[in-house]
Amino acid sequence: MKRELRRVETGLAIIGAGLAGFAASIFALRRGLDTAQLGHTGAIAYTTGYFDLLGVMDGRVLDEPWAGLDALREAEPAHPFARLGNDEIREAFEIFTDAISDMGIAYSKPGDHNLSALLPSGVAKPTLSVPATMLPGVEAFRTGAKTLIVDFPGLQGFSATEFKVNFAASWPALSVCRIEFPGFEGQQLYPEVLARSLEAPHGREPLAEKIRAVLDGAEYVGLPAVLGMHAPDEVHADMERRIGARLFEIPTIPPAVPGIRLREMFERELPRRGLVLVPQLKVSRSELGADGAVHHLQGPLEDLEISARATLLATGRFLSGGLYADQAGLRETLLGLPVVQPSGRDNWYRRDYLDPRGHQLNRAGLETDAQFRPLDAAGAPVNPRLFAAGAVLAHQDWVRQRCGAGLAIAAAYGAVKAAAEMLNGSA
Numbered sequence: 038m039k040r041e042l043r044r045v046e047t048g049l050a051i052i053g054a055g056l057a058g059f060a061a062s063i064f065a066l067r068r069g070l071d072t073a074q075l076g077h078t079g080a081i082a083y084t085t086g087y088f089d090l091l092g093v094m095d096g097r098v099l100d101e102p103w104a105g106l107d108a109l110r111e112a113e114p115a116h117p118f119a120r121l122g123n124d125e126i127r128e129a130f131e132i133f134t135d136a137i138s139d140m141g142i143a144y145s146k147p148g149d150h151n152l153s154a155l156l157p158s159g160v161a162k163p164t165l166s167v168p169a170t171m172l173p174g175v176e177a178f179r180t181g182a183k184t185l186i187v188d189f190p191g192l193q194g195f196s197a198t199e200f201k202v203n204f205a206a207s208w209p210a211l212s213v214c215r216i217e218f219p220g221f222e223g224q225q226l227y228p229e230v231l232a233r234s235l236e237a238p239h240g241r242e243p244l245a246e247k248i249r250a251v252l253d254g255a256e257y258v259g260l261p262a263v264l265g266m267h268a269p270d271e272v273h274a275d276m277e278r279r280i281g282a283r284l285f286e287i288p289t290i291p292p293a294v295p296g297i298r299l300r301e302m303f304e305r306e307l308p309r310r311g312l313v314l315v316p317q318l319k320v321s322r323s324e325l326g327a328d329g330a331v332h333h334l335q336g337p338l339e340d341l342e343i344s345a346r347a348t349l350l351a352t353g354r355f356l357s358g359g360l361y362a363d364q365a366g367l368r369e370t371l372l373g374l375p376v377v378q379p380s381g382r383d384n385w386y387r388r389d390y391l392d393p394r395g396h397q398l399n400r401a402g403l404e405t406d407a408q409f410r411p412l413d414a415a416g417a418p419v420n421p422r423l424f425a426a427g428a429v430l431a432h433q434d435w436v437r438q439r440c441g442a443g444l445a446i447a448a449a450y451g452a453v454k455a456a457a458e459m460l461n462g463s464a
């Protein structure tokens with residue numbers, strides 16, 4: 038059968054369906070840009086749902102991320118955060134979290150201080166903004182409130198007892214309970230399936246009844262993150278009412294519900310707001326020219342050719358396929374862009390895995406100018422219509438610095454601003 042060829046023309050093509058790609062789409066639509074996002078499923082399902090700005094510097098946990106950014110610009114002038122001021126990064130965070138809240142998943146307002154958010158292993162991590170379904174957990178931990186943590190037999194990677202044991206010194210008022218998840222007794226459990234089962238109100242009362250029975254005066258109840266997929270705030274409020282205590286979710290190990298929720302919401306809501314979204318497909322080849330780029334994708338039934346006057350690359354690192362490593366070194370997979378990298382494989386890693394200085398490989402990536410345009414070996418923009426954002430950028434170590442979402446959001450904001458100025462002829 039002959040394959041059809043579909044051609045699409047757009048102003049800005051965003052390649053990548055991670056946080057940077059979706060943030061870029063939000064910023065681009067807000068600027069009124071004609072936008073298409075081409076994204077293969079990636080690391081978004083791995084996130085906790087927390088949006089970190091800057092949690093750690095020089096091995097020190099930061100309470101004040103904005104002051105941390107000021108210090109980071111001094112210490113690491115090549116860091117992508119150094120391309121933007123705090124006012125711009127704050128605006129980017131606020132626009133992004135407001136947009137997500139408007140689309141259907143409420144997030145806490147980014148403030149002046151980091152929050153101590155809960156992880157399933159019973160430790161807290163510094164982050165700036167959390168889903169509303171998780172915010173009561175931050176409060177419960179901060180105040181040391183009498184809290185019941187519930188887990189379910191058959192759910193891998195979440196143990197209420199481990200959570201309690203690791204928090205024993207800092208949160209003595211924790212108690213734990215293991216209950217069978219109604220309707221799934223004796224089965225291996227998957228968070229995504231449990232979350233979808235709680236979408237329907239009739240799925241909620243049997244669970245709420247079991248929790249009520251073991252509450253024993255707890256002011257708060259913590260559950261693994263399974264409170265619905267499409268309307269978590271509604272499920273959360275309804276379960277809170279049924280249980281009669283403040284309720285919060287704790288992220289589970291990946292792939293986890295909070296990231297899947299975000300991805301499904303973006304895929305549902307952004308096309309309604311004008312985005313041309315081509316999900317679940319990889320761009321197999323791109324040609325850059327003086328007037329823009331042409332991106333080629335192969336769908337199950339048709340081929341696609343997207344012509345764009347500007348392109349924003351947000352393809353992530355190794356896990357998502359934006360960067361690739363082999364015996365010869367590191368390369369950028371789609372356009373063959375130069376990758377800033379250690380001088381040889383022997384320098385990728387330090388001898389000690391936990392070396393506080395981190396590993397050089399983790400700071401490899403694309404070099405850009407102040408407009409987030411990837412640079413060639415001579416230091417000139419590869420193409421004036423090409424921009425990049427997110428984890429694919431060099432000179433950052435988002436895992437160690439606890440700045441994954443912050444980097445994605447801030448760089449997407451900066452890259453879209455520069456692309457809009459170029460497209461509108463004001464750059």
Ligand SMILES: Cc1cc2nc3c(=O)[nH]c(=O)nc-3n(C[C@H](O)[C@H](O)[C@H](O)COP(=O)(O)OP(=O)(O)OC[C@H]3O[C@@H](n4cnc5c(N)ncnc54)[C@H](O)[C@@H]3O)c2cc1C
Pocket residue numbers: 052053054055056057058075076077078079080081083084085086087088089090291318319320321351352353354356357358359371426427428429439440441442443445
């Ligand atoms: C286990 C884990 C836990 C995390 N926890 C947190 C956390 O608690 N807080 C936090 O702030 N951040 C967290 N992060 C980081 C965060 O999820 C993102 O990884 C980070 O923000 C980078 O986003 P990105 O969009 O740049 O890249 P990615 O999320 O990696 O997305 C890149 C996208 O590009 C797509 N792609 C690649 N090549 C192509 C192509 N040729 N054509 C089309 N699409 C392509 C990929 O499929 C993917 O969709 C976590 C990440 C992981 C892996």
